[in-house]
Amino acid sequence: MTNQSLYAAREPIFPRRVSGMFRRLKWWIMGVTLAIYYLTPWIRWDRGPNLPDQAVLVDMMHRRFYFFWIEIWPHEFYFVAGLLIMAGLGLFLFTSALGRVWCGYACPQTVWTDLFILVERWIEGDRNARVRLHRANWSFRKWRLRLVKWAVWLLISIATGGAWVFYFTDAPTLLADLGSFSAHPIAYGTIAVLTLTTFVFGGFMREQVCIYMCPWPRIQSAMMDSDTITVAYRDWRGEPRGKKHDGTAGDCVDCMACVNVCPMGIDIRDGQQMECITCALCIDACDDVMGKIGKPRGLIDYLALSDEAAERQATRPNQSGVMFCARAP
Numbered sequence: 001m002t003n004q005s006l007y008a009a010r011e012p013i014f015p016r017r018v019s020g021m022f023r024r025l026k027w028w029i030m031g032v033t034l035a036i037y038y039l040t041p042w043i044r045w046d047r048g049p050n051l052p053d054q055a056v057l058v059d060m061m062h063r064r065f066y067f068f069w070i071e072i073w074p075h076e077f078y079f080v081a082g083l084l085i086m087a088g089l090g091l092f093l094f095t096s097a098l099g100r101v102w103c104g105y106a107c108p109q110t111v112w113t114d115l116f117i118l119v120e121r122w123i124e125g126d127r128n129a130r131v132r133l134h135r136a137n138w139s140f141r142k143w144r145l146r147l148v149k150w151a152v153w154l155l156i157s158i159a160t161g162g163a164w165v166f167y168f169t170d171a172p173t174l175l176a177d178l179g180s181f182s183a184h185p186i187a188y189g190t191i192a193v194l195t196l197t198t199f200v201f202g203g204f205m206r207e208q209v210c211i212y213m214c215p216w217p218r219i220q221s222a223m224m225d226s227d228t229i230t231v232a233y234r235d236w237r238g239e240p241r242g243k244k245h246d247g248t249a250g251d252c253v254d255c256m257a258c259v260n261v262c263p264m265g266i267d268i269r270d271g272q273q274m275e276c277i278t279c280a281l282c283i284d285a286c287d288d289v290m291g292k293i294g295k296p297r298g299l300i301d302y303l304a305l306s307d308e309a310a311e312r313q314a315t316r317p318n319q320s321g322v323m324f325c326a327r328a329p
């Protein structure tokens, strides 16, 4: 009997740069969500004398929560509970209609990982350069690039951990206290923990957080049905894949562009997978290829299972590229 290991080492993923409508949308969402997170504690809001002038503040010492013109006292906390319930229901609604749109576009793990990959690409180059660097022996150049990358990641992580504590006390005062090392130890401890988790989750664990640590991919499976929109490959159009020019091949030229841009390292042509966060970058990559070879876009597309079944049985015209009119060829 052979001993088979139940452990598989992680295969590193080096997503390639891609451009297109969904990539642009993700850049915008990343910019807006990061700006909201980092800048909100610095917005001032005049509430009159003896009241804090920070627009959004969780004032633990005086047991108040300030949100612009709203002030919530502990006995009114059901407002916050109601808001959280509405946010949860909203998330369920979005998931049942649009699948993992939260995971693909707005989840902090996705946003910060995207930011860390952007930094990595600026410093180490695009996919092929990063693969070569990964395989190369440790040299002065490799150390230099790695140390610069880790330093920038660390700065982002410190800013991320630092921004969080500013929500709990007056931001300018706390910044001065932090600079003079006179802030409360809890502030330093919180910043240290969040810095470490941001650095490790965004820089090194990345897709493993989504696959192994996050319960959401499992929970969402119960909220999706055949009309939920997900990212799918039109295999009835793409197969048999290949580069034959004798009229026997499908539209997929097996260029692997969709796989090489995927931040989860999966091949969407294998069908729906739990790892897929529906970030749609494979759609952008494949649309680009289809444009170059003069085929209709939408070989990979946002589709519901019911759409797939209808197209397969030819009871509905192929919707390639028309789900989002901006992508229409």
Ligand code: SF4
Pocket (backbone or CB within 6 Å): 238, 241, 251, 252, 253, 254, 255, 256, 257, 258, 259, 269, 285, 286, 289, 299, 300
């Ligand atoms: S990008 Fe499109 S053509 Fe290239 S391998 Fe993927 S599905 Fe096939």
Ligand code: SF4
Pocket (backbone or CB within 6 Å): 231, 258, 261, 262, 263, 264, 265, 266, 267, 268, 275, 276, 277, 278, 279, 280, 281, 282, 283
């Ligand atoms: S398969 Fe496509 S949509 Fe799914 S995670 Fe990979 S790139 Fe994103």
